[in-house]
Amino acid sequence: MSTETMLFVPLLILIGGLFHIMPGLTRPDLFFAVTVAPEFRRSSAARRILGRYRAIVWIATLIASGMALAAGMAVAAVLLQAIGYLWGLVSANRAVRAYAAAPSAVLEVDLAAPRERLPGGLIVALLPVLSLAALGLWVGFHWDRLPRRLPVHWGIDGADRWLNTTPATVFGFLAVQAFVCLLLAGLAWGLLNWSRRISTTGAGAAAERHFRRRIVQLSIVCEYFLACPAWFALFQPAAAVMNVWGLALATAIIGFTVSLMRGGQGGSHATVAAGAAPVGDRTPDACWKWGLVYVNAADPSILVEKRFGIGYTLNFGNRWTWVVLALLLVAPAAGLILLR
């Protein structure tokens, strides 16, 4: 059995475990992306639906692990596990619809709620992009000091993938890194400016602010980490530096993820603990397709809280979402065409 398989199977089981606990992370009055009474979760019907979902997820995970172990079919295993998860979720979503409750039509907004800002301001969010631009300038003026080959991928033993040093590869590599950093900065900014605050009053508001701040911090921390490989490629430090970088990145992501999961979606666990009444997610059930895709042309938000899992998803009914998606697709495509 190869080392990759030894690492891959536990990863599949870990993902299966995440799928297993996901229904418990959502807001208490949402069950499999359907608005329900908060006490519905404790009913026998809810337990039956949850049990069926988990059985599907674990059967898919076990078959996927078997495929990876016996035949080394990694891609097929991942696909099978994803299909199992989606099947479990969609069938549970359909089953829960029979117990749907009407969401509250009364909205409350605190007009004095503090404005949420990027930690450290826009400059902190854009610093990695600016640093890559500065690196590009430095490269332009010191071309003769570059090595003949640039490492662009690193394993445990050091660099394992290289590119020949040409203007197209160097500037293309820098452009890709800068684009990814810009994307993360945009995500952090968009989360604060293009998404709805579900609670702006009471304990729910504080918990939700904390939750959003954590996701924004995660985006910015990842941005700083992802700007590093460009510097490593050009200045080629010792392999140990890259290992420390990889370990620190993994630790940061795991730390933030655990913190987000402990708080629940939108900080709902802390809200419930404080005794505040759940308020749903202020989106109509009818606008959620299969509990996963949100399509609401009347909602000005581009990003909305996911109804299943942790984090945010796009509002595909908003035309600006499509503009953003088009930019996300066009920019890398244009980069690839220019590099050719």
Place this chain on the structure above:
Amino acid sequence: MIILRVDLKSPAPVYRQIVDAVRILLVNGDLSPGDALPPVRRLALDLGVHFNTVAEAYRTLEEEGWLEIGRRSGARVVPRTAQNRCDPQTGEAFERRLREMVAEVQARGLPRDRIARELRLLAKTLERS
């Protein structure tokens, strides 16, 4: 906390509900001259309504002399001096609307003593202000 409530199931349009709710906050002194209101975009996102709905509400309040809307500074409460005069129709309209509202809530089952209590409370608040 300065709470704005909007009922999406109410027959009154959301824009009208925002105007009415903010006006109550202004009249009661919960919002004072110099206070900033959330930007149109922010309030529309939080309420989940179109930007134009909130912009229209702010414009109405600006026309009534409650708000000043700047391109960069957003909506801000201003001291209201221009509309302290009152034309005769306003008094008549008030009386008519009050009677209509009382009749409506009575028809929907709200007890008379509850209505009277609310009106007395309102009258006391007005006398104090």
